[in-house]
Amino acid sequence: MKKIIIIGAGGYGRELLQWVKDINEYKPTWIIAGFIDDDLDSLEGIDCDYPIIGRLSDWEPKEDEEFALAIGNPKTKEKIVKIMKDKNAVFANVIHPTATLTKFSKYGEGLVMFPQSKLSVNSQVGDFVTILSSGIGHDVQIGDYTTISGLCSVLRNVRIGKRVFLASNVAVAQDIVVEDDAYLGIGSVVIKNVPAGAKVFGNPARVMPI
Known part of the structure; x- marks a missing residue:
């Protein structure tokens, strides 16, 4: 049995520990x-009940260790993964026992799924995706490093790019495309495609100046 080390000791890290x-x-x-x-x-x-055992910047991964990434910011996730991968770190998939997947759900390395999360049939998520107690409908695609915060609803056939952040209670209507590096603000109801790097807020969601 391997050791697991959680990267990040903030609130998210303590939740992930549980x-x-x-x-x-x-x-x-x-x-x-x-x-x-x-x-x-x-x-x-x-x-x-568990301590900080060292600094991220100094840690040298060992063969008997796996890592769980407790970082919400997509760009920070990508940066940390690169640092650790350059040291040959192996990342665990942390999928809560109450999360729902199907045999036709596909996912990459470093997936985190909180309690009651759902990844429906023929949906696919990339590497280092975080799903915090949210529902992902069928035939959805989600790119690497994206974070889906709590109580979001992503409906069928949605395409979400890399490094996208969905704040809590976001709803994304069916067939929508959200391009790379977008930010969907808390409570947004997304009924139109979201361009790369855009920040959207509101109901219906509108692009705001960056």
């Missing part, structure tokens, strides 16, 4: 080693 514990309770999978974070004081004054 989901790893839930996975281990359902089926023993990893030995939890703790966190790595360049801010060694991240857990100061916070109740947590």
Whole structure:
């Protein structure tokens, strides 16, 4: 059984720790080693039963270690993955036992799925995608490093590019295309295609000046 180390000791990291514990309770999978974070004081004054065991910038991955990425910002995810991959790090898929997938759901490396998340039939997500208790409909494609925050709804045949961030409670209508590096603000209802790098907010969602 390999060790698992969580990258990032903020609130997201502590949530991810709980989901790893839930996975281990359902089926023993990893030995939890703790966190790595360049801010060694991240857990100061916070109740947590696992420590920060080192700095991300200094860590040298070992053969008996896997890593879970507790970072929400897509560009930061990509940067950290490159650093760790250059050191031959291996990333785990952390899929909560209550998450729903089908045998026709496809996903890459480093997937994180929080409780009650859903990835429906013939949908495909790339590497290092994060789905935080949200529903992904059938025949959806999601690019690498994208983050889907809590309580989002992505309907059928949607195409989401790389490094896209969906804030909480975003709804994306069927057949919509969201291009790379877009940002969909909290509560947005997206009924038109979103250009690359755009920031959209509102109901219906509108592009805002960057």
